[in-house]
Amino acid sequence: MRVSAIGCTALLLLAVAACGGRDAATGGNTGGTAAAGGQCAGQQTTGITDTSIKLGGIYPLSGPASAYGDIPKGIKAYFDYVNAEKGGIGGRKVEFVVRDDGYQPPKAVEEARRLVEQEQVFALFQTLGTPSTAATWDYTNQRKVPQVFVATGASIWGTDTAHPWTIGWQPNYISEARVYAAYLKREKPEAKVAVLYQNDDFGKDLLGGFKRALEGTQVQVVAEQSYEVSDPSVDPQMRNLAESKADVFLNITTPKFGSQALAADAKNTKWNPLHIVNNVAASITVLKPVGFENVQGVVSATYYKDPNDPTWANDAEMQLYKQKMQQYAPGADVNVPYHTFGWAAASSFHKAMEAATCPTREGLRDSVRNLKGVKVDMLLPGVTLDTGQGDGFPIESMQLMTFKGERWELFGDVIDTRKEFGPLGG
Numbered sequence: 001m002r003v004s005a006i007g008c009t010a011l012l013l014l015a016v017a018a019c020g021g022r023d024a025a026t027g028g029n030t031g032g033t034a035a036a037g038g039q040c041a042g043q044q045t046t047g048i049t050d051t052s053i054k055l056g057g058i059y060p061l062s063g064p065a066s067a068y069g070d071i072p073k074g075i076k077a078y079f080d081y082v083n084a085e086k087g088g089i090g091g092r093k094v095e096f097v098v099r100d101d102g103y104q105p106p107k108a109v110e111e112a113r114r115l116v117e118q119e120q121v122f123a124l125f126q127t128l129g130t131p132s133t134a135a136t137w138d139y140t141n142q143r144k145v146p147q148v149f150v151a152t153g154a155s156i157w158g159t160d161t162a163h164p165w166t167i168g169w170q171p172n173y174i175s176e177a178r179v180y181a182a183y184l185k186r187e188k189p190e191a192k193v194a195v196l197y198q199n200d201d202f203g204k205d206l207l208g209g210f211k212r213a214l215e216g217t218q219v220q221v222v223a224e225q226s227y228e229v230s231d232p233s234v235d236p237q238m239r240n241l242a243e244s245k246a247d248v249f250l251n252i253t254t255p256k257f258g259s260q261a262l263a264a265d266a267k268n269t270k271w272n273p274l275h276i277v278n279n280v281a282a283s284i285t286v287l288k289p290v291g292f293e294n295v296q297g298v299v300s301a302t303y304y305k306d307p308n309d310p311t312w313a314n315d316a317e318m319q320l321y322k323q324k325m326q327q328y329a330p331g332a333d334v335n336v337p338y339h340t341f342g343w344a345a346a347s348s349f350h351k352a353m354e355a356a357t358c359p360t361r362e363g364l365r366d367s368v369r370n371l372k373g374v375k376v377d378m379l380l381p382g383v384t385l386d387t388g389q390g391d392g393f394p395i396e397s398m399q400l401m402t403f404k405g406e407r408w409e410l411f412g413d414v415i416d417t418r419k420e421f422g423p424l425g426g
Helices: 002-018 066-085 105-117 130-142 173-187 201-214 235-241 255-268 284-290 316-328 337-355 359-366 417-421
Strands: 050-060 092-098 121-125 147-150 165-170 192-198 220-227 248-254 273-277 299-300 396-402 408-409
Touching: 050 066, 050 105, 050 130, 066 092, 066 121, 066 255, 066 284, 066 316, 066 337, 092 105, 092 359, 105 121, 105 130, 121 130, 121 255, 121 337, 121 359, 130 147, 130 165, 130 201, 147 337, 173 201, 173 396, 173 417, 192 201, 192 235, 192 255, 201 220, 201 248, 220 235, 255 273, 255 284, 284 337, 316 337, 337 359
Parallel strands: 050 092, 050 121, 121 147, 147 165, 192 220, 192 248, 248 273, 273 299
Antiparallel strands: 299 396, 396 408
16 A cells, blocks of 8 residues: 555656646655656756745854855845745745755765755755865765855866756856956065965865966965864964065955954054955955954955945845845844845846746756856846856956955956956966
8 A cells, every 4th residue: 555655646746747846756866756847858846846946055054154154144035035025936936945064064965965855955055165065066966956056166166067067156266366366466566475275175276276377477475374174263374474574465264264364464563464355254244353443455356246335325236135134134234245145146046047948957957057148236237147168157257345444445347357367277
């Protein structure tokens, strides 16, 4: 009786899925047995129905990178707004299930399995961090589950051809490094640079890209210090770097250590380098504990609108964001840029899902790799989503900014790193 019941249920589920209804069972290497019909015949519909989409996200809600826990708040507020006021995405209400990996790769694998096999999500939308994403992408690709717009700028997400189900979103670290190198070549052509970097694929990717971008210039890296995410402090590394007498300090860190490095730099009045902090640690939440008076003139780069910048005070999308954050995420500070990041990423998913030929896992996989000049209103003017054959990097444009008063101030033009520097590795 049990075998017969299961067999009948499976047939019923497949029939419902063919009409766009909910599936249930997962198994094998496909991550799901349900399939679509019509022109989408044979494609996976696990986690998606005519009325719903279930997504899973993995973030460090605890641990040394917990500042990033603000990102899913912005994402959830966006989806709640779209669900309540726009009828969802293509008529489908979005359920966003968030898991905490504490910035620990083994935990990320555990949570990815739980989301795919127990929660039956349609896709993993954002796994935060290079180590966590690197630990999970073999699994997601074996199961043929979309792992889209991962919250990490490692260049491998856009250059690897063995993991077609995984793709990044933000500018990759090598391109970001090229922007800083070009800035120094122009403004401090004989600079001596000291570098603090996280000792993992994230830190090494940005540092390696920076060094390659400096080839043929007079700018030199004269000192390097790394740290582990388990280190309590980077003060010893900062003391060592100060001894180099470098006139530029490149700060390649995640938020906790970004604050520590900024504070150590401010405290050491005998060393006053130009301080460049990478984008992922450039949030106001990183700078504020150091004291705004201590971070004047710090340089970074960005690609999305800053809720603290009065430039966007009358911007329709920024006004919408602030209104809906207050409505759907009461208690959350609308001026935290990580919330804005989440809003922009969720909006990007919305655009990609609407553009999918099929409302299936395969449809989403193909859509995010065929984005042509897609405008997302929370991105800076001139920054669009573009992917295609041989280009798995949705966002490759950035604009430099410097910290003045109590906020970041944009300067220069938006730099399209594809046009400015050629293909990655080129």
